Amino acid sequence: MRGLRLPGGGELPVLGQGTWGMGERRGQRAAEVAALRHGLDLGLGLIDTAEMYGGGGAEEVVGQAIAGRRDEVFLVSKVYPHNATRRGAIEACERSLRRLGTDHLDLYLLHWRGSTPLAETLDAFERLRTDGKIRHFGVSNFGPDDMEELFTSDLGRQTATNQVLYNLTRRGVEWDLLPWCRERGLPVMAYSPIEQGRLLGEPVLRRVAERHGVRPAQVAIAWVLARDGVCAIPKAATPEHVEQNRAALDLELTSADLAELDAGFPAPPHPVPLEVL
DSSP, rough: OOEEOOTTTTTTEEEEEOTTTTTOOOGGHHHHHHHHHHHHTOOOOOOEEESSSSHHHHHHHHHHHHTTTTOOOOOEEEOOOOGTTTTTHHHHHHHHHHHHTOSEEEEEESSSOOOHHHHHHHHHHHHHHHSSSEEEEEESSOOOOHHHHHHTHHHHGGGGOEEEEEEEBBBBGTTTHHHHHHHHTOOOEEEETTTTTTTTTTTHHHHHHHHSSSSSHHHHHHHHHHTTTTTEEOOOOSSHHHHHHHGOOOOOOOOOHHHHHHHHOOOOSSOOOOOOO
């Protein structure tokens, strides 16, 4: 699995497993655990979750999936903005660690910008890092102005990544945020690379997929992976879906494919506010 260099050392795998929507129905838990474990079998060691997902249920699913396999996993979780105070972030992280059944996270993110001053959240993150409970910290759903403010402090400049919505239909970040991050060597994590499935019926995507003998989702993920400095974290709830996502890593889109996709899904002609789901 190729990776993106993280500021401060280490690598972020370019393709992982998302867990948004997991842990919400107890009857589906065994299947969700099996899907994540199958992903590990295929080398998809990056797993992204959050205390928000399923009210902590997704973290419990991940905890079951990685039991006995923690050394295979690059584990990411996120803290609610209302928990991101100097004390609250530490307590929230400790709750996440208990649900995940581990003593540390590889990456801990502020889920989105809230009312707590960034300096206070960063202080909590640094305390967690000093105590060995997290290896890296970062942010999610931060636009260019938020990133500029974040980087005014020494701790802020140690941010490891920004996780944002990015796919063929959500290309606004190409105007400003992606170039800003690339200039600073900051990897970007793309969530919802297939727009929660809404992309899959698009004719242009289907045409490219048919030429390669693959599924439209694989083309959409491969397009994200072709962007410099970007990783993707698609969700998969079945082993078959996991295998399809993994296959996107081996799909090489041609220049003609990329041109056709650009024409079918043009980037906005001007800067737009950061989009979120």
